[in-house]
Amino acid sequence: MHGPPRPRRVERSWALMRESVAGVVERSSAAARVSLEQYADGHVIRSLDPSGDLGDVIRAFGEAVLRIADHVGAGRLAAAAVDAGELNVQGEVQKPLDVLSNDVVLTALRDVPAVAAVVSEELAQPQVFPDARGPYLVAVDPLDGSSNLDVNIPVGTIFSVLRRTGTGAEVDLTEFLQPGRDQVCAGFALYGPATVLVLATAAGAVAFTLDRTTGVLVRTHPHLRVPESASEFAVNVSNERFWPAPVRDFISDCLAGRAGPRGQDYNMRWVASLVAEAFRILTRGGVFLYPADSRSGTRAGRLRLLYECNPIAFVIEQAGGCASTGRGRVLDISPTALHQRLPLVFGSSDEVAAVEGYHLDRACGVRPRSARPEFPLFNTRTLFRGR
Ligand SMILES: O=P(O)(O)OC[C@H]1O[C@](O)(COP(=O)(O)O)[C@@H](O)[C@@H]1O
Ligand SMILES: [Mg+2]
Ligand SMILES: [Mg+2]
Numbered sequence: 600m601h602g603p604p605r606p607r608r609v610e611r612s613w614a615l616m617r618e619s620v621a622g623v624v625e626r627s628s629a630a631a632r633v634s635l636e637q638y639a640d641g642h643v644i645r646s647l648d649p650s651g652d653l654g655d656v657i658r659a660f661g662e663a664v665l666r667i668a669d670h671v672g673a674g675r676l677a678a679a680a681v682d683a684g685e686l687n688v689q690g691e692v693q694k695p696l697d698v699l700s701n702d703v704v705l706t707a708l709r710d711v712p713a714v715a716a717v718v719s720e721e722l723a724q725p726q727v728f729p730d731a732r733g734p735y736l737v738a739v740d741p742l743d744g745s746s747n748l749d750v751n752i753p754v755g756t757i758f759s760v761l762r763r764t765g766t767g768a769e770v771d772l773t774e775f776l777q778p779g780r781d782q783v784c785a786g787f788a789l790y791g792p793a794t795v796l797v798l799a800t801a802a803g804a805v806a807f808t809l810d811r812t813t814g815v816l817v818r819t820h821p822h823l824r825v826p827e828s829a830s831e832f833a834v835n836v837s838n839e840r841f842w843p844a845p846v847r848d849f850i851s852d853c854l855a856g857r858a859g860p861r862g863q864d865y866n867m868r869w870v871a872s873l874v875a876e877a878f879r880i881l882t883r884g885g886v887f888l889y890p891a892d893s894r895s896g897t898r899a900g901r902l903r904l905l906y907e908c909n910p911i912a913f914v915i916e917q918a919g920g921c922a923s924t925g926r927g928r929v930l931d932i933s934p935t936a937l938h939q940r941l942p943l944v945f946g947s948s949d950e951v952a953a954v955e956g957y958h959l960d961r962a963c964g965v966r967p968r969s970a971r972p973e974f975p976l977f978n979t980r981t982l983f984r985g986r
Contacts, residue, residue, distance in 0.1 A: 635661040635796065635807050635816035643802045652713035653784060656735055656760055657798065659714075661807075661816055663707040664788040664796050667700045667742065667756055668809060671790040674751060688723040688938055694748060697721055700741035700756065708737060715763055716770040718937050720906055725937065727770050735783070736761045736775055738905040743787075744872035753791035755874025759910040760784040775937055779909030779930035786914060789874045797823070797878065799917035804881070820882075825920030828949040829884030831866045833876045841892035845925060845957040850888075861953070873902065877911050877945075881918055886950035890925060891942040900924075900942040904934050908941045921951035925958045 638644065639654035639661070647653055670677050677696070701721040708714045713733035717726045720740040737760055744754040760783045764774045786798040794809035796816055806820035832853055839847065853865040868885070870876055876887045891900045902908050912922030912929040922929040922945035932941065944954045959965075 631818075631821075633818040633821075635798075635818070638798075638805070638807070638818060643800070647783065647800055647802065652733060652735065653760070655711045655713050656708075656737070657784065659707040659711045660704075660756075660758060660786070660788075661796065663700075663704045664756060664794065664816070665809070665814065666703045666707075667788070668790050668794040670696060670699060670703075671742075671748070671754060672794075688721070694742070694745045696748060697742050697745050704739055704741045704756070704758075716775075718775050718905055720903060720938075725770075725772060725775065730768055734763050736763055736770070738775060738909070740903070740906040743874055743907065747870075747872050752870060753789055753872050753875040755787050755789045755872070757787040757874065757907055757910050758785065759906060759913070772937065775905060776934040778933050779904075779912055780928075782909060782913045782930075785910035787874045787877065787910060789878050791875060791878075795819075795878060797881065797914055799914040801917075804914050804918040806878075806881075823881050823914075823918040825881055825915060825918045825947055826884035827919070827947055829886070829947045830863045831868060831883070831885035832888065832950070833868045833870075833880075833885060834888040834890075835869055835871065836867070838892055838894070841894050841897075842890055843892070843925075845954070845961045846888060846890045848961070849954050849957045873907060873911065877914065880920065880946045881915070884947040884950075886944065886946035886954065888944045888954065889942065890944070897940070900940040902940060902943050904929075904932065904939045904941045905937060908943045911943070912945060915945045919948070920946055921948045923951050923955055925954055926962075927955075 633641070636658060639657040640651075644654045644657065645651070698721065701719055704719070705717060705726055708717055709728060711733070713735050714737055715728060715733050716736050718736075718738040719726070737758060739759070740757040742754055743757050744752070747754055759779070761775065761777050761781060762783055763770065764777065765771050784798065784800045786796060789795045789797070795806050797804065797806045804823040805818060806823055807816035808819040809815075810817050832850065834850060836850070839850070852860045855861065856864040868876070868879065879885065880887060889901050891898055908922070908929050915922050916930065922943070924932070924942045925944050929941065929943065929945070944951055
């Protein structure tokens, strides 16, 4: 051991604190300690798929998440911490952990006969398993937000499970192009201070937290509910000048606070990590916006429909929130391409409805709220000047 020994009194109080924390955790969780394994085998998942196939897919994601959590948690100590420098299908630099996480997910799913094929952010073409064995298709972003790794900000894995629409031994890639409302299951892992796996099915949204003492994902959030209203927004404000007018109107009016048209003071958060924003909104509400903007790479939006927007939208809706493009429900979009991008707005239903209202106002030629004489936010001042 390095450094001077701690005084005995300090050691004793640390030991007491550890014991009392362990006692609280044990008492509070002893009543219904449900592991991901048990949940995957339990009546909720069996009622959706009595064959056990869906349970197998969920268990495979559980295993992949534990492995990826280990790699992410090792930070700079991980063998894969040095840049790979390759470009993925989106033309973005692949981090070694992107590649490794993709391998981990594919390896876990390859062992599950229920999965016929996988679309991944890291693969230009889907991975089709031999004989197109099972009834399920998976779309996955193995490691979302990986540009945050160097600065130790939470990242995650996002996934969507679809039922095959074809019956042949060959998977037709158009089978992936289903509207998100047809997802059987979707979820995401958040590798943060705690590793959390959020899972949604038609039966609702639940979350599991990794118990590091046993290596087991334990259900900690049996009924996730997004509060209907909240006064917190998340958006990358540095893109303000590229935003479409309704988004500028909406954020401008939020910034006007209590005296403005929205009638309340707002707080802002931007982690630049979709999974972290989604989990925050699942637990305390708010609204997230990544609109389409006028920059060349983001005219159709920044986030990918099949493995970012759809699974997050499904989780949020199953938890009672809403997800929209600003003009309509995300889960009703019929995809046209595997790596298609989309504008994404999700969160508390009141806030998402408000964003849609701003889009409708502009579409109907209604005078934007922020330009009304009593709220002269734009033209006279920008978001950060002259306030
Ligand atoms: O850096 P920006 O433009 O603020 O974008 C942040 C967004 O991009 C993401 O990091 C996704 O990017 P990747 O899929 O390339 O990792 C989201 O998690 C986050 O919401
Ligand atoms: Mg991503
Ligand atoms: Mg990724």
